[in-house]
Amino acid sequence: MKKQQSKQPKPEWLRIKLVTDGNYAELKDMMRSKTLHTVCEEARCPNIYECWANRTATFMILGDICTRACRFCAVNTGMPTELDLQEPERVAEAAEQMGLRHCVVTSVARDDLNDGGASIFAETIRAIRRRLPFCSVEVLIPDFMGNWDALKIVMDAKPDILNHNIETVERLSDRVRAKAKYDRSLELLKRAKEMQPRIPTKSSMMLGVGETYEEILQSMDDLRKVDCNILTLGQYLQPTPNHLPVERYVHPDEFAALKREGLARGFDHVESGPLVRSSYHAHEQVQSAAESRAVSP
Template sequence: MKQNGIAKPDWLKVTFPAGENYRRIDQYHRLQGLNSVCRSAACPNQGECWNKGTATFMILGNRCTRTCSFCNIGDHPTEAPDPREPQKVAQAIAELRLNHAVITSVTRDDLPDGGAGQFAALVREIKKRSPHCTIELLIPDLQGDKEALATILQEAPHILGHNLETVPRLYPQVRPEADYHRSLNVLTHVRTLAPTVITKSGLMLGMGEEYAEVITALHDLRDHGCRIVTLGQYLAPTRQHYQLKRYVTPAEFDDLAAYGRRLGFDHVEAGPLVRSSYHAEEQFSAGKAQTHG
């Protein structure tokens, strides 16, 4: 299969494992119609993560108020948030006996708090039903609303992530309604509002960014308090989306991971198949070890 006329390299091929946890979570999806990013985004790491007892859920509907050109989630019209969603997702996490749950959402600029209240309610419900499950949130920028961010942080999730996605030069083409510095400030606000919460961000590579731009972004993330970073290969969902410019080699990912470690990140997850939630539980353990080290 080719993307933008470029043949997919061998290193992007993956075989799904199928252990006991994978079969259990897969069956639950089929029976309950569970909405997870793992399945809806056809994540190449779905089998590996499920087999480890990790899954990523998407809340606040499946329609976004923004038009990022890399994303396969549709835009308008949105619907009012489901008031029972926190209970339903938390119940799914409990029934699946997950060790680590990652919760993300569409961007909801139409809501006064950007959906912060729904995130907060879900964290409370997960802690009630699955007290031993670690909770990772991957949130939108909330339009820079510090009070909305505080609403989430007062429930003390274990990890709070917000992705830069790409370098600032590409924002007009890739994330036209977002702002690079506003996204960085989300991480800074987490550091000041809840210093014990581990911060995380990620970049997709192969979108036309230059090496020096990635290095600058890594420095920016560290300067704004980010502790964990993920670097993965961008793949266009369809030909109508922002088109792939090149495949980044495993050696290049290794080089960037080594650079990130030298910058002082608690953990750097870098590779062609890496996505935001890939090895999420291990990343949390690395961040926790640094906190108590």
């Protein structure tokens, strides 16, 4: 029954606007020429057409093979064979060529590396800053298997936003994610804020995998307890028949209500909607959160 449910037509509010203009084609060619990966492509993000047409993208470093096999994710799984030490500079070159004001960098999980790839994250931050000193840098990092020394390497590079996704509610975490733990994700966000109190932290949840409304609210409370500042909520979409099925399509009105709940709990910014993803409108999220902190007593 669940597989049949996932094949039902998507509701009206999940229609995606296809924009394949010159910006989209130019950005695609740039990524290929610099042998770079984007989470937009690898994770089959529904917003790729809109974002690429607006010359924004989320770079995915450390290759395109993930050492984990999360049941929601379309990124290739396996054992990576190499580490590209020149990748940070190529990401910075692409960011400079795009003229970015806000750059988002994420990665596959690299549990095969001693530091989980933290040093490459740090060097990518520094490389972008060298070429684009006025560009803010957001990193969306894995949990490094609880290696807090690796987390410190990233935090010492002082990204403008530290993003780590809890993905789902506590009850479903082990079913949805591979190796990652709900409590460990909260611990990472807590330690990141302790290491660099002035750097905002951010997390994301995908809805429609079997969670209840009350569990979503509890996860919000859990994130606020570790002083998470920005929250994004979006609809889970099954990337292939082999992935976790969609349990339900969450109505936009419910997303709007959850945004109000999040703001009432003290998040500086909540981005909540069916097509919202962790990096969607990332620059606007940073501005909104900064404005909220500026007017807070």
